Amino acid sequence: MTLNVGPQHPGSGHMRIIVQIDGDHIVACDPDPGYVHRGEEKMAEYRNYITNIPHLERPVIHDSCNILYPYVLGVEELLGIETPERAKYVRVIASELNRCIYTMYWLAIYGIFLGHSTMFMWPAGDRELLIDLMEKMTGARVTHAHFVPGGVRNDLPPNFEDVCLRQVNYFEKRIKEYADIFYDNPILISRTRDTGVLSRQDAIRLGTTGSVLRASGVDYDVRKKEPYDVYDELDVNTNVMKEGDSYARSRVPWLDMMESCNIIRSALEKMPSSGSVRVKLKPNPKGGHDTVYKRVESGRGSLGCYIVSDGKPEPYRVKMSVGSFRNLIALPYLLKGEKLGNMPAVYWSLNYWPVEADR
């Protein structure tokens, strides 16, 4: 029997999964992304380097700093801008906070689809601590439009370091409490342990990235392997698990959040206390005839941006290589032979965000 899950089903998240089932078991599965395709890459060809910023962050509004990061780094190289030191630290703090905000939202959805409604309420509430910080920092709860080529839009508000440290410390204390109620909960473990196992070889062969790759035992993180901005001055420890099942894939982002808290704390400590945060640009900056590829580690894995410039104020081509789309490839391999009831546990463990994959 063929079963269409989605595209307007909350369990699939604006994407259709065509599942062939035999009784209760999945025989084959064909993910069909593209329902929320908005043509972001084409739109970027008609706007200049600055007005591209508000719409390029739309694919992942919860992780809007990270999705802008490779674009901004690329444009900086194209235009030959040197970013001030303080701006680099502000960017690192903003992107780590954003990673946590995204992961908390994902964790809330993962909890509710496993039938754990407390795990929906807690992350959704604790996320507010970080959203409050981002609002103080950038002026918007989501879709910050904070990063620009040459730094960030505005300096930190007065007394921000203390508020940030206090709220991040409390946030870390809170997420540690999730261990008892969720991650060490025998009900969750029996649902997710040994479902959708992705071996180390398969994870590399299929080109997965981010937490999916790290959950399969590959120690790979762009922040560590190709440090951008000031990540080489900060200590980045990656969390690797060997199992490669849904449980490992759901646990790695949680451990990453604690690592993000450490990075924020050390960035706040090392940040220069004063200095400019933005380089003044000409009104319509033009790039030369050049191409550039930059990538960063987003909440969903490696996120790359390829920009081609032909000497005009608008880019000739902007191509985004996103982690969600690369992880989706693994879904048919993971679901084959699984029970239909395990589909949400496996599907959401891929850390997949449909809007980002469709762009």
Next chain:
Amino acid sequence: MKTATGIIRALNSGIKHLAVKRFTLRYPEEKLEFVGDGYQFDPSTGVGIAGLKGRHMLFHDHCTGCQLCSIACEGVAEAIGMVKVPEEQKQNKKSIMPQIDYGKCVFCGLCVDACPFYALYMTNDYELSSFSKEGLIYTPAQLAVKPYVRQDSSIQITERGATHG
């Protein structure tokens, strides 16, 4: 046995929270506190001043009708249109000023970055809902009014947990 203790630990972790004060913000009764008076921009240094990106505020005695805010918005939301104003200002020969459609605005603040005359800022006003589409279009006269925003609650972190108070 391990399963039983695991479930009891999970329940216990939830029960502990019965004694904790609630974190929820009771929105219409209490409203969040912001830093500063809204997002502003200093054209001389090229750096913004942190604040909430809410409704705009237009200073009629600074606006020259140069349309730079409208041009900045063209590629983003097309929310800003230039309209004739009845009043005559010395620096505004054409007597045109921005009118903002909040049905289209995405609150990115690029228009504020574009203004070289300290004429356009953003304020803390975020309650902009209206019963009609026309009600969302703010004329230059409406934009000149500084809004009053009640701010009485921020996140407090104590030994017993975080609250809005």
